[in-house]
Amino acid sequence: MEQLANFINGKFIQPKSEEYIDVFEPATGQVYSKVPNSSSADINVAFQAANAAFPGWSELTVTDRSQYLHKIAALLESQLDDFADYESRDTGKPVTLAQSVDIPRAIANFRFFAEYGPTFKFDSELNNDQSKNRVVHAPLGVVGCISPWNLPLYLFTWKIAPALMAGNTVLAKPSEITPYTAYKLGEICVDANLPAGVLNIVHGQGITAGDALINHKGVQAISFTGGTATGKIIAQKTAASFKKLSLEMGGKNPAIIFTDCNYNKMLETVVQSSFSNQGQLCLSSSRILIQTEIFEQFKQGFIRKVAKLIVGDPQDNESNLGAVSSKNHFEKVMNYIELAQKEGGKILWGGKAVKLNGRCKKGWFIEPTIIEGLNNASKTNQEEIFGPVVTLIPFDDEEEAIQIANESDYGLSATIWTEDKERATRVSNQVEAGVIWVNCWLVRDLRTPFGGMKQSGMGREGGAEALRFFTEQKNVCTSTV
Ligand code: NAD
Numbered sequence: 001m002e003q004l005a006n007f008i009n010g011k012f013i014q015p016k017s018e019e020y021i022d023v024f025e026p027a028t029g030q031v032y033s034k035v036p037n038s039s040s041a042d043i044n045v046a047f048q049a050a051n052a053a054f055p056g057w058s059e060l061t062v063t064d065r066s067q068y069l070h071k072i073a074a075l076l077e078s079q080l081d082d083f084a085d086y087e088s089r090d091t092g093k094p095v096t097l098a099q100s101v102d103i104p105r106a107i108a109n110f111r112f113f114a115e116y117g118p119t120f121k122f123d124s125e126l127n128n129d130q131s132k133n134r135v136v137h138a139p140l141g142v143v144g145c146i147s148p149w150n151l152p153l154y155l156f157t158w159k160i161a162p163a164l165m166a167g168n169t170v171l172a173k174p175s176e177i178t179p180y181t182a183y184k185l186g187e188i189c190v191d192a193n194l195p196a197g198v199l200n201i202v203h204g205q206g207i208t209a210g211d212a213l214i215n216h217k218g219v220q221a222i223s224f225t226g227g228t229a230t231g232k233i234i235a236q237k238t239a240a241s242f243k244k245l246s247l248e249m250g251g252k253n254p255a256i257i258f259t260d261c262n263y264n265k266m267l268e269t270v271v272q273s274s275f276s277n278q279g280q281l282c283l284s285s286s287r288i289l290i291q292t293e294i295f296e297q298f299k300q301g302f303i304r305k306v307a308k309l310i311v312g313d314p315q316d317n318e319s320n321l322g323a324v325s326s327k328n329h330f331e332k333v334m335n336y337i338e339l340a341q342k343e344g345g346k347i348l349w350g351g352k353a354v355k356l357n358g359r360c361k362k363g364w365f366i367e368p369t370i371i372e373g374l375n376n377a378s379k380t381n382q383e384e385i386f387g388p389v390v391t392l393i394p395f396d397d398e399e400e401a402i403q404i405a406n407e408s409d410y411g412l413s414a415t416i417w418t419e420d421k422e423r424a425t426r427v428s429n430q431v432e433a434g435v436i437w438v439n440c441w442l443v444r445d446l447r448t449p450f451g452g453m454k455q456s457g458m459g460r461e462g463g464a465e466a467l468r469f470f471t472e473q474k475n476v477c478t479s480t481v
Helices: 040-059 062-078 080-091 095-119 152-165 180-191 206-215 228-241 263-279 292-307 327-342 398-406 421-430 463-469
Strands: 006-008 011-013 020-025 030-036 123-127 131-139 142-146 169-173 199-201 221-225 244-248 253-257 285-291 346-349 369-372 389-395 413-417 435-438 471-479
Touching: 006 040, 006 180, 020 080, 040 142, 040 169, 040 199, 040 206, 062 080, 062 095, 062 152, 062 180, 080 095, 080 152, 080 180, 095 152, 095 463, 142 152, 142 206, 152 169, 152 180, 152 221, 152 463, 169 206, 180 199, 206 228, 221 228, 228 244, 253 263, 253 398, 263 285, 263 292, 263 389, 263 413, 285 292, 285 398, 292 346, 292 369, 292 389, 327 346, 327 369, 327 389, 389 398, 398 421, 413 421, 421 435, 463 471
Parallel strands: 142 169, 142 221, 169 199, 221 244, 253 285, 253 413, 285 389, 369 389, 413 435
Antiparallel strands: 006 011, 006 199, 020 030, 123 131, 131 471, 346 369
16 A cells, blocks of 8 residues: 655655554545654754755746746646546546646646736835835745645645745645545656745644644644635644734535526536535635526526536546545535425435446545525535535515525625626625626636635635735835935
């Protein structure tokens, strides 16, 4: 069985404790590799390496750093299919999704920041008749990046690329549930001749390696993506040290469908936004709000389309949905389906585990599930399920739609379906979400700010926001009189 290693100071090394965690293939329910469960001792070694590499890396020109990012992107691209296979095996997602979304986006993250970095004003001047002000965005030093299991390499690189571009050295911890592509990224860094210690990848559980990383005194900032409960712990534990924090957390995203929408485009996209990646996207639509006049039409049309989705082996190109990420997560989602029924919800489609034959007979598969009849205040509609489960909620008018959409602790994203431009503006102005899509979903311009309101997030990622987060601004005022 393959034993993974930490990537520290340009080398693959075993954890000091020699402790390992089983890594499962969700489609088969079988262990296929072991990943280090690193401790504070490993984090300390990685920190020393990152700290020693900082002066050299931060003194390179922006163009030089950009060249390294371009090299990493090109190497990843040359191994796109292999990385897609690794990602599909680790997460249970269809390999077609990893080929078309996860790995291309990881490549795009490096390429985007490689191109965007040189356009960012790391150093600018504001002059007046008394003084010259040099505004500098200086790198922070060693920064920590912590990422989740649903889009492993995609979200890992979304943090690492801007952190490196800004001149920091990085100590990164991927999810212990899906560590494989992060492990392989170490090999890419070696092939790209990235100087040793610039990127260090330390594996392990949140309560061991993650905790040691957030508590390390030398780590200047933590960029975290994961659950809201974990984000709260990180905020509490880092409060006294005033570390810079960026927190991307959970969501309970509404899709708001008005009668005047482009019906066919909406229907096609809402199926995607509900069930792509088995509904395990922080941006998945989980509450589908439909104007009463078209509620029945939508319900029937949606069921017909969802009925055609194939839940199957992620390696099979025909599969629309693969397995959910872990046994624990499978049980969590199934418990929510049971809870929804106890709360009075009616299952319109799905609701059961899927039993496959052959190599997938012990895998963790769940039918795409549609539920109606639940009040928005129900637990099912308030808590993040993060699986292939959506609820249908009718509304009468704009005001009611906005009220239901906002009646949530979360505020990550929302989609609005209407052909009325003024309505789209009114509703998007009032919906409490950091990312709003009108008549589309998951369309991304990487320069735009990304992140959530309320319990979904603190700070923004993307473009200039990410480079600002990973730098400290300093104003140098020189008298000119
Ligand atoms: P999680 O919070 O359990 O874990 C995320 C990461 O944090 C993992 O690497 C984990 O090891 C680490 N971690 C856990 N406990 C820690 C601790 N005490 N100290 C330090 N690190 C710790 O989340 P998950 O289950 O991996 O991911 C699913 C969640 O992520 C969902 O809530 C989803 O909405 C959210 N998510 C948010 C976004 C976004 O951009 N807002 C994107 C993807 C996923």
